[in-house]
Structures are given as C-alpha cells and as structure tokens.
Amino acid sequence: MSIGHDLLVVLPELILAVGAMAALMIGAVRGDKATGFLSALTAFLMLAAAALVLAAPDATAFRGSFVVDDFSSFAKVLILLSAAACILMAQNFFKAEGQARFEMPVLIALATLGMMLMVSASSFIALYLGIELQSLALYVLAAFSRDNLRSTEAGLKYFVLGALSSGMMLYGISLIYGFTGTIGFAEVAAVVKTSGVGIGLIFGLVFLLAGLAFKLSAVPFHMWAPDVYEGAPTPITAFFTTAAKVAAFALTIRAVMLPFPDALEQWRQIIVVVSVLSMWLGAVAAIGQDNIKRLMAYSSIGHMGYALLGLAAGTRLGVQAMLIYLAFYAITNIGTFICIQAMRRDGKAVESISQLAGLARTQPKLAFALAALMLSLAGLPPLAGIFAKIYVFLAAIEAHSPMLTVAAVLGVLASCVAAYYYLRIAKVMYFDEPAKPFDAGFGGRGMAAVLAVSTAFTLFLVFLPAPLVNLAGTAAQALFR
Numbered sequence: 262m263s264i265g266h267d268l269l270v271v272l273p274e275l276i277l278a279v280g281a282m283a284a285l286m287i288g289a290v291r292g293d294k295a296t297g298f299l300s301a302l303t304a305f306l307m308l309a310a311a312a313l314v315l316a317a318p319d320a321t322a323f324r325g326s327f328v329v330d331d332f333s334s335f336a337k338v339l340i341l342l343s344a345a346a347c348i349l350m351a352q353n354f355f356k357a358e359g360q361a362r363f364e365m366p367v368l369i370a371l372a373t374l375g376m377m378l379m380v381s382a383s384s385f386i387a388l389y390l391g392i393e394l395q396s397l398a399l400y401v402l403a404a405f406s407r408d409n410l411r412s413t414e415a416g417l418k419y420f421v422l423g424a425l426s427s428g429m430m431l432y433g434i435s436l437i438y439g440f441t442g443t444i445g446f447a448e449v450a451a452v453v454k455t456s457g458v459g460i461g462l463i464f465g466l467v468f469l470l471a472g473l474a475f476k477l478s479a480v481p482f483h484m485w486a487p488d489v490y491e492g493a494p495t496p497i498t499a500f501f502t503t504a505a506k507v508a509a510f511a512l513t514i515r516a517v518m519l520p521f522p523d524a525l526e527q528w529r530q531i532i533v534v535v536s537v538l539s540m541w542l543g544a545v546a547a548i549g550q551d552n553i554k555r556l557m558a559y560s561s562i563g564h565m566g567y568a569l570l571g572l573a574a575g576t577r578l579g580v581q582a583m584l585i586y587l588a589f590y591a592i593t594n595i596g597t598f599i600c601i602q603a604m605r606r607d608g609k610a611v612e613s614i615s616q617l618a619g620l621a622r623t624q625p626k627l628a629f630a631l632a633a634l635m636l637s638l639a640g641l642p643p644l645a646g647i648f649a650k651i652y653v654f655l656a657a658i659e660a661h662s663p664m665l666t667v668a669a670v671l672g673v674l675a676s677c678v679a680a681y682y683y684l685r686i687a688k689v690m691y692f693d694e695p696a697k698p699f700d701a702g703f704g705g706r707g708m709a710a711v712l713a714v715s716t717a718f719t720l721f722l723v724f725l726p727a728p729l730v731n732l733a734g735t736a737a738q739a740l741f742r
Contacts, residue, residue: 270322270329273310273337274377280306281370288363296361300352303366304345307373311341319739325445326384335584335736336380336511339591343503344373346595349707350496354602358494358610360406368405369500372398376508380515385434385444388516392430392476396423399505403493415492422475422485430472436465437520449520458524466521470531473516476509477565478558480538490558495610498554499598502561503591510565510587514572514580518740525575532573533668539566540672544679552612553601556682557594560638563679564590567672570653574660580737581730582649582656588729589649589722593637596715599708600631605700614686619695627699630716632687637719639683640676645722650676 268275284299314337320329348369355361375395382388400423404416438444440461441452453462471482478486490498517528543563550556568590571583604611621628637644650672657669722729 266320267322267327270317270320271327273313273317274374276313277306277310277370277374277377281367281374284363284370285367288367291363293362296355296363296365297352299363300348300366303370304348306370307341307345307348310377311338314338314341321383323387325447326387327378327381328383329381330739332511332515332580332736332739333381335732336507336587337377339507339588340373340376340380340504343507343591343595344369344376344500346711347496347500347504349711350499350599350602351494353705353708354494354496355405357605357608358406360408362405365402365405368398368402372402372500373504376504379508380511382512382515383446383519385437385446385516388512389427389431389434392512393427395505395508396427399423399501402497402500403489405497406494409492411492412494415489418485418492419489426472426475426482429468429475433465433468433470433472436461436468440465446515446519450522453521454523458521458527462524463527466524466528467531469516470528470535473509473513474535477506477513477569478562479535479565479569480542480562481535483539483542483562486562487555487558490561491552491555491612495554495598495602498557499595499602502557502594502598506561506565507587507591510568510583514583514740517572518575518580522575529573529575529662530664532569533664536566536569536573537668537671539563539569540675541566541678544675547679547682550682551614553604553614553617553686554612556614557597557601560679560683561594563675564638566675567650567653570657570665570668570672573665573668574656574662576656576660577734577737577741578659579656580740581733582652584733584736585652585729586649588733589637589645589718592715592718593634593645596630596712596719597634597638599712599715600627600634602708603627603699606697608700611699614689616696617686617689618693620690620699622695623698624701628690630712632690633716633719635683635686639680641680643723645719648723648726 284303288295288299314334317329348366351365355365372395375391378391379395382391400416400420403419404413406412437449440459441449443449475482521528539562543559543566547556547559568583568586571579637646640646640650654669654672657665
C-alpha cells in the first residue's frame, strides 16, 4: 500500500491532528482570548471527522496495524459526538469559573485523536501508542483547574496510577510478543490457534487485561476513579466517563477477541470475576455518597461491570449488546453531567446531593431531565437503561456457560441494590423541602439542546430501538468475518 492510500484511510484522524496543531498555534499567538473560537473550531472539526468516518469504506493502513471497519466507525462516531458535547460543556464551565484557557480544546482534541487511534488499532504497538496519546492529554485535563487543590490532586493520582497501569500493560504486551513472535492481532491469533495457550502467554494476557481494566475503572483497578471524578472539573469528568470509556471498551473488545479467540475459556474467567466484582462494588459503595460526582464514579464502575458481561460471552450477540450498552451509557451520562454542571448557586458550583432538595418545585425541567436520566441508569422500565441491561444479560445467558448464567443473576441483583441511590436522588428532588434555587439557565442553548436530546433518547429508545440495534449488530459483525 502507498503512503497516499494510508493517509487517505486515516483522513478523519489527520484532520483532527492538523486541527489540534493549528489550534495550538492560534492559541500561542492570540492567548486565552481565543478560547471560545478554538472551542467552536475544535467541535466543528470533530463533527466533520464524524461525517468522514461514516462515509469511509472498510480499509487497512500502515501494513495492517490500522483498521477501518463498521466496528471502529461505530465507536469513533460515539467518541467524536461525546467529545464535541464535552467541549461545549467545558467552554461554558471554565468561562463561568474565570479559568478559560486555550489549551483546553487542544487537549481534548489530542485525547480524542488518541481514542480514535485506539479503536482502529490492529497491533499491540498501535494500541499502546493510541493509549499513551490519550492518557497524556487526560492527565493534564484532570488537573486543569491548577489553582484548585482537588483538581491538582486528581491529576497527580491519575498520572501515577496511570503510569503503573501502562507499565503493566506494556509488560503484558512484551510477554505476548515473546511467546508468539509477533505483535499483529491476526498473527497472534494464528499462533495461538496453532500452538495453543501456554503459561507464559496466559501471564501476558493477565497483565494486558490488568492495564485495560484500569482504563475501564473496573475492580480491582478502580481505585483512581472516585478521587479523579470528584476532583476533576465537571466537563472533564464527563469526558472521562463518556468518550474515554467508549474508547477503552472498544479497544478492550478488539485487543481481547481478535488476538485470542481460541483462548476464550482462559480470559473469560478473568472477565467474569472482574465484571461481578465491579457490579457489586458500584452497587454498594455508592450508597453512602453525598457528593454526586463521586456517586457517578461508583456508578461508572458498576456499569462497566454490566457491559463486561457482553465481552465475557465472547459472541457476536455479546459484542452487539456491549455496543448498545456503551451508546446508552455515553448519551445518558452526557445529559447527567450537564445537569450536574447546572448545579450552581451564587456563581459557585455545588456537588452535594442534599442541595438538590425540592428542585422539582424551583426548576421542574432540570429536575425532570435529571430524574429521567437517573432512573434510566438504574435500569427501571420503560427507560433506555432497562433495554440495554436486558440485552447484556441475554447475551450472557445465551452463551450457555454456567459461570455466565450465575454472573447474569448476580448482575440483576446488583442492579436492584444500585437502584436505591438513583431513586434517592429522585426522592430528594421531588419530596424534600426546597433548598435555595440554583442559578437560572443550563449554560446556554447549546447545552440545553444536548440535554434535551439525551433525555429524549432515554425516554423513547425503548419504543424505537431498531436503528441502534441494527447499527450495533452491523458493527459487531465486523469482528466475526
């Protein structure tokens, strides 16, 4: 393949990379007063890249290490739309806080670029390069409010633990390379099919999964999530829990299922244990939380556990269920964090759940949206969450594995326990005595429109699921050709 062909295949990524560099140069010349323009420019480039992703045919580049298919396109569109919404949130948030700096849209663009490279990776080197590009930008974003002690603490914790996880992942990749002699996913799969799974390869797979579990904030590598989610600025936390989670999950699916289809029984055991532990820790640990961002961190851990059931199934239906779940999770969380960002009183952000008291009487539209989103995350019918969870549980049961059947039952029970803290938020808004009203407005028409779309998706997906189901099915099929 020629260099020209390779560059054409990576055109969406190239547009984002060149746009990020141009934004950096403009910011260096014009300073922070260019932040609004650069945010709009970066968001526009992400929408343009999403359009190109949808129009791109299946192809490979750079000797097969970069793959464009329906699976990567599905994940990339979710990532790009989530990132564009987070840029809109961040522009409003940092302007209100008096911390608008031109580096913010540049860092989000570079992190998004890394995520796009991750989901198209077809070799372990390409995988690692994408992860590091994403991670380095995310470390800085977590500590973006540099005068805020909690934000700098979040950035430092994320950096230290992220470096540890990257080291574990790289060690696992080196073991896989050492015992197979190759780094390409297809080539590793061929070696495993021919030679079987030795003890050395299992060790490599364990370390690889440990590094990926950190990116997913899955138990037992979840320890960073509550502190980082609480300390990072709200729109950055939204970015972590939407675009970054979609990218990490898409990468995990590709990095486990493509190189190791013949080691299913070995890695399924690990995934099932991680899944069950994540579901239950997320269900139990959030019960005593009063900080809503910290609660959302434990919620995220729990939801990663549910989604991992689809991966443990190891089937096309399992991957389809995961993609449906990721779409539901990303769209719902964008709306949730817009509501959290709207929790401002006298110009200052508040994060305590008790401050939501009586919101239904002071700001009924905001209360309705947040209640719908919370109940959807709880998995209560007829909202989108119940539809996504049923798909994941069915995929686990239809894999005909006793281990997965038990895990699905435990998942249903964990979902019942977790419903408590979601319902508590609705109860506080609708039945407690009203607290002092929040400042009016959602941060502009743009954020209000995104919140409306997110809420509408939550309310009406169950009545019109076919488009999402079909798109996820087509994307999942790309991994089983």
